[in-house]
Amino acid sequence: MLETTIAGSLPKPAWLAKPRMLWAPWQLEGEALVEAKRDATLLALKEQEDAGIDTDGEQARQHFVHGFLENIKGIDFTRRVTMGIRNNRYNAEVPTVTGPLRRKQSVHGFEAEIARAHTRRRLKFTLPGPMTVVDTIADAHYGDKIALAMAFAALLNDEAHELAKIGVDVIQFDEPAFNVYVKEVTEWGIAALHRAAEGLLCKTAVHICYGYGIKANIDWKASLGAEWRQYEAIFPALATSRIDQVSVECAGAKVPIDLLGLLRGKEVLLGAIDVASERVETPEEVAATIEQASRFVPVERLYPCTNCGMAPMDRSLAISKLVALSAGAALARGRFGSQHR
Ligand code: ZN
Secondary structure, three states: OOOOOOOOOOOOOOOOEOOOOOOOOEOOOHHHHHHHHHHHHHHHHHHHHHOOOOEOOOOOOOOOOHHHHOOEEEEEEEEEEEEEEOOOOEEEEEEEEEEEEEEOOOOOHHHHHHHHHHOOOOOEEEEEOHHHHHOOOEEOOOOOHHHHHHHHHHHHHHHHHHHHHHOOOEEEEEOHHHHOOHHHHHHHHHHHHHHHHOOOOOEEEEEEOOOOOOHHHHHHHHOOOOOOOHHHHHHHHHHOOOOOEEEEEOOOOOOOHHHHHHHOOOEEEEEEEOOOOOOOOOHHHHHHHHHHHOOOOOHHHEEEEEOOOOOOOOHHHHHHHHHHHHHHHHHHHHHHHHHHO
């Protein structure tokens, strides 16, 4: 009960990538980079195991979207365009789709195999969701957003099947764009997600947050008013989807907690750690978030989690937050356990 997990990324060691930034450049190249990615994945696993958590920490990719795109044919990384992403919330330098998309080779099999070989815990692996991919790339070939999303979904599906074969237990698709284009989620977003998850026998998850703790996101959140009700528009459709788990942001958020009740039947990865705050939550605060959520989601279906990835965060701070998450879940587990006696 109340097993912990994280939304995805952990900060990378300073010898692997430039610290405290998104899209951080690698510090090494060639064979040395491959070896450093392997070492960092092992370290991330150990830190997580000690806190009862279970991913590869995304140590081998520069960014959760572009890390996937780097091994796809039909994308020109030299043709970079500055584009407003997440409905122009911030500018990103993105590559361009210039031809039919094809997976050149396994994208994340390398780090999934390392992680699988070195942990006996349940292992989760994250991939970008099709809508978020389409929102983080320029298109000079397909000319149609939905066609492009479906093309990516097919590639993501191939990759997901390969990861499942390696022994990954949960495959999570990251869809922060779902909170931005809420109308499109029901029009085609979930259909694209279903295509990405087609035929998978392992558990599937979708992560929908309000973004990394970077200034553009913090400013955006400040503009969303006293109550953030984006989830209200998309949860009913997600509740009837074929995805098993939904990862949501609840710590330090103005999301009315009762909206979780709209995810009837789903497992909820409950964001109980704020990735936009440099203050480490107390175990008591984490337990309080869990207890509030348990009024709307059966505790058997709750998985305490972080709000989002922690890639751009200070590394020691992120580790302290992992420890707090684990301690808070243990506290809540003890309380629920004694209630059930
Ligand atoms: Zn996120």
